[in-house]
Amino acid sequence: MKRFFPVYVRVPLIFFLSFGLIEYLIDSGDKPAFIEYPSVLLLLGLILLVLIAIEIVVNASNNILNQLMTPEERAEKERLENMPFSQLPAIKKLLQKLTKSKSIKEEKEIELEHEYDGIKELDNVLPPWWVYLFYSTVIFGVIYLGKYHLFGGENQYQELDKELAIAQKEIEEYKKTAPDLLTADQVVLLTEPADIAAGKALFDSNCVACHRADGGGGIGPNLTDEYWILGGDVKDIFNTIMEGGRDGKGMVAWKQQIKPTDIQKIASFILTLQGTNPADAKAPEGDKVAPVATN
Known part of the structure; x- marks a missing residue:
């Protein structure tokens, strides 16, 4: 996976995720947390140094392992690293589960008896992802029908009117105590x-x-x-x-x-x-x- 997430992607990504998590956890008002609290800036710098140190250690370890490998092991490792994303074993297994497709060698098992001008038809099953999506739309439709047509749920216009009425009431309450909105x-x-x-x-x-x-x-x-x-x-x-x-x-x-x-x-x-x-x-x-x- 390092081929898809090289070091110049991994380190900034993890760093900014850490930055966002800190901003979320620390209530610093209108100012960023690292400005309001200088210690946060030190923490972010420490996180960056740790990420760089980890990358250096991992790269050094990989170099040592490469030197200890036999030529055959090294060639197999390079083959796996350069393999197209869709051909990775885990990805192929996932696609198989989602589509239940047959390989070319297995197509004989699902051939139908008729053909036209040498063109044969395969009796493929519907892809599971499509079937599950269809079932979810049916369930959603039943819930939607029940809520909005049987049990009187508020539609979008009614929800908007309700929210506007609440907002107008809040504005009026604010005006009562806001001196610079004096009329x-x-x-x-x-x-x-x-x-x-x-x-x-x-x-x-x-x-x-x-x-x-x-x-x-x-x-x-x-x-x-x-x-x-x-x-x-x-x-x-x-x-x-x-x-x-x-x-x-x-x-x-x-x-x-x-x-x-x-x-x-x-x-x-x-x-x-x-x-x-x-x-x-x-x-x-x-x-x-x-x-x-x-x-």
């Missing part, structure tokens, strides 16, 4: 000083170019009065920052640049600017909305 209907007004301070810092970094540091408005509308173009509730402000202003004009959507939890903080900070009346504030735009209490 407008989940937003509440934040009043903690730390949240307001964080909202102000984010506002100063991203919004002052259009709304001014005091919220009085520039390119964008005034955020300190009672008039709002797209609604003045915290949910409305959150949605406007997330999705952008009116189509074709107004503010761009910020959902790709700012996390939803941070947008909630910005919206909460903006509502603290209500009634501050900065100097040179921009004229009101939109509809009047009742002031929102922020404390």
